[in-house]
Amino acid sequence: MSLIMMILPLLAGIGLSVQSAVNGTLGRQIGTIESAFFTFFTGAIVLTIVVNFFGQGNMLNLHEVPRWQLLCAIFGVIYLSLMVLAVPKIGVTSAVISVIVGQLLASMAIDHFGWFESVVVPFGWKRLIGVVLMLAALYFVFREKRSDEQQAASTAA
């Protein structure tokens, strides 16, 4: 596995983190659902240009792919809707931790069972220890923050 391939998803994660910060700020001004729409809308505009210049596939094949593959678009919307529901009730920090737990659970299961035409990567001891260490890391990152938020919530209530 070459280093360059690892850099792609790391950059994706950096993009996602900057995006949450930016969209959090925008959402407070124009509303959460509105900022989600604005994000998809401007992203679609950017991609209209990018796909025209750099796209090497064929959009028209959309009509020939297995129908279940078209469902990928729904999951992004499910994610956003559930976050809009969860964040005000349990706070950003708890929501982010739960999301990461969900991301890990599902991606390890998909690899293990080879769902959605993916290559099978069995869930062994190494991955189990990796997941546990990841959860330990989350604990250390969010330790103080979470108690801050809970205090703020209890004084507010």
Add this chain to the structure above:
Amino acid sequence: MTKLFIYAAAIIAGMSLSIEAAIGGALGERIGELESTYYIFIIGAMATFLVTLFFGKGNLKQIFTVPRWNLTGGLLGVVYLALLVISVTLIGVGVSVTAVIVGQIVMSMVIEHFGLLGAQRIRLNANRLIAAGLLAVSFILIL
């Protein structure tokens, strides 16, 4: 009890992100990775447009008055999803999503350390350095 449901909802939200990446990657193999990302954004824009029309309580017009950097979320979303879909087809979902999480946490520690992008300032401390070390080891194990 209801709180438990909310936590479950947030976990399902995270699962949705991984499923989106996995199916987006599978679709990318047939129609192209950028095209797959494009498709997700178009459907996402249409769906959230309807939701905004019927349930929106905010004010979209404010986009003309907020600082310009607040408007870059779409571009960042494209960077995230396109890179993720490409890497899923190259190295699989598990490793890709793990790398995304590592990049995400490290970057949010950087953002908070410097108090960038309107975030509350939280300096790097012992806890956060331990976390960074654990993340690195965990990443190597999951590879």
